[in-house]
Amino acid sequence: MQLTAREFWGLIHGMVLGGLFLLAFSGGLAGLYSLRPEFVTVQGLRERIRRLNIGTWVMAVVAWLTVITGTYIVYPWYRAKPPEGADLRLYPRAFLLSSESTKLFHEFGMEWKEHIAWFAPILATAVAYIVWKYGDRLAERELIRKTALTLFVLAFLAAAVAGLLGALITKKAPIL
Amino acid sequence: MTLREHEPQSGALPNGAAAAAILAAAIGCFIIGLMTLGAEMSEGLANALKWYPPAGPLSGKTGVGVITWLIAWAVLHNLWKDRDVDFRAVRIGAAILLLLGFLLTFPLIFQAFA
Numbered sequence: 001m002q003l004t005a006r007e008f009w010g011l012i013h014g015m016v017l018g019g020l021f022l023l024a025f026s027g028g029l030a031g032l033y034s035l036r037p038e039f040v041t042v043q044g045l046r047e048r049i050r051r052l053n054i055g056t057w058v059m060a061v062v063a064w065l066t067v068i069t070g071t072y073i074v075y076p077w078y079r080a081k082p083p084e085g086a087d088l089r090l091y092p093r094a095f096l097l098s099s100e101s102t103k104l105f106h107e108f109g110m111e112w113k114e115h116i117a118w119f120a121p122i123l124a125t126a127v128a129y130i131v132w133k134y135g136d137r138l139a140e141r142e143l144i145r146k147t148a149l150t151l152f153v154l155a156f157l158a159a160a161v162a163g164l165l166g167a168l169i170t171k172k173a174p175i176l
Numbered sequence: 177m178t179l180r181e182h183e184p185q186s187g188a189l190p191n192g193a194a195a196a197a198i199l200a201a202a203i204g205c206f207i208i209g210l211m212t213l214g215a216e217m218s219e220g221l222a223n224a225l226k227w228y229p230p231a232g233p234l235s236g237k238t239g240v241g242v243i244t245w246l247i248a249w250a251v252l253h254n255l256w257k258d259r260d261v262d263f264r265a266v267r268i269g270a271a272i273l274l275l276l277g278f279l280l281t282f283p284l285i286f287q288a289f290a
Contacts, residue, residue, distance in 0.1 A: 071238065076230030108283050115212050115281035118238045119205045122245055126201035130194050137189055143263050144194045147270075151198065154274065 006175045009073050014170065017066040018163050021120075024059035025156045031055060032131075032149045037139050045136050053135075056128035056152075063121035063159060070117065070166075077175050078110070092173035105172050109165040117162035123155035192256030195266040200252055202270035202277070204245025209280025211237035216286045 003011065031052035034040070040048060082091040088098055096106040130148045131138065138145045215222040215233045225236025279285050 067238070071231050071234055072228060075234065079232060080230075107287070111283040111287070112281065114234050115208060115237070116278070118208055118241065119277065119281075122201050122204045122242070126197040129197050133193050133197075134189060141191070141194075143267070144191060147198055147263075147267055148194070151201065 004176065006074075006077050009069060010170065010175050013066060013069045013074050014163070014166055017062050017069065018159075018166075020062045021059060021066060021159055024055050024062060025152070025159075028052060028055040028059055028127075028152060029149075029156070032127075032138075032145065032152060035139050035145060040139070045139055049131070049136050049138075052131050053128075056124070056131045059155070060121060060124040060128040063124045063155065066159070067117050067121055071114070074175060075114065089173075090176055092169070092175055095173045096169070102172060105169050109169050113162045113165040113169070116158045119158040120155045120162070123151045123158070127152045127155065190256075190258060190260045191263050192259050192261050193253060195261045195263055196249060196252035196256045198270050199266050199273075200245055200249035202273035203248040204241050205277035206273040206280075207244040207277075208238055208241030209277040209286075211240050213280045213286045213289060216290045 031048055035045075035048060035052070077092075079093045080091055082088060082094045088095040093106055093110070096102045096110075127148045130144065134141060134144060138148070211221075211225065215225055215237055222233045225233040225240070227239050228235035
């Protein structure tokens with residue numbers, strides 16, 4: 001099995017980083033949700049904060065890597081303008097726009113994905129910072145913890161929308 | 177033995193640092209939405225946002241959003257880091273900015289202004 005450079009970067013952007021993001025999110029969500037004084041012992045709290053710190057920073061870093069590779073490596077291949085008479089299958093954006101039945105994939109799918117994806121690293125970084133800064137105090141700062149949890153879920157939703165649309169677009173017009 | 181049965185593990189920490197991080201993130205997301213709308217409404221702005229031409233205006237829209245986020249975070253953090261602020265007001269402000277950010281990056285909305 002051989003991958004072209006474009007397929008390789010598409011895989012890194014969509015599958016490897018996307019998969020890591022999901023993994024870090026599920027751990028972080030469980031950690032943040034259960035970070036309540038009545039749920040954990042002092043020892044358990046310290047251990048949980050250590051893991052939560054790592055999980056939220058991993059999620060933030062992975063989110064940044066995903067949007068940076070997406071915007072600056074993969075997306076230029078997607079939106080490249082085809083020369084006259086070129087095989088449109090090599091130019092996904094032009095290929096999608098060439099037919100009424102597929103143009104929605106670009107006009108709605110890619111247009112939403114490319115913008116909303118950038119919310120994920122910004123929100124995830126804010127959450128990672130709060131977990132790092134407040135540490136075990138978060139268990140007793142309910143309002144801060146709940147707000148961080150909300151931002152964490154929003155970061156995931158932004159990434160999930162981008163990921164789902166990315167998968168649909170790639171299925172219709174892969175970057176070859 | 178739960179945490180409630182113990183003294184707090186550490187001294188009180190003002191909520192300002194968290195409030196600054198939350199509001200700044202919401203400002204960054206809102207600015208990305210605003211740039212998305214602006215680039216749709218103005219070809220001049222769209223061209224000016226082509227910071228990295230192969231990626232088109234997306235590079236500038238998100239670049240402006242990220243820079244604004246970082247500046248807002250630095251400013252708010254310096255103002256609030258050592259004190260408690262009205263966290264509920266910050267939450268409401270952040271919620272409004274985030275909602276606007278999400279709406280302005282939704283194609284059916286920003287494309288209506290094209």
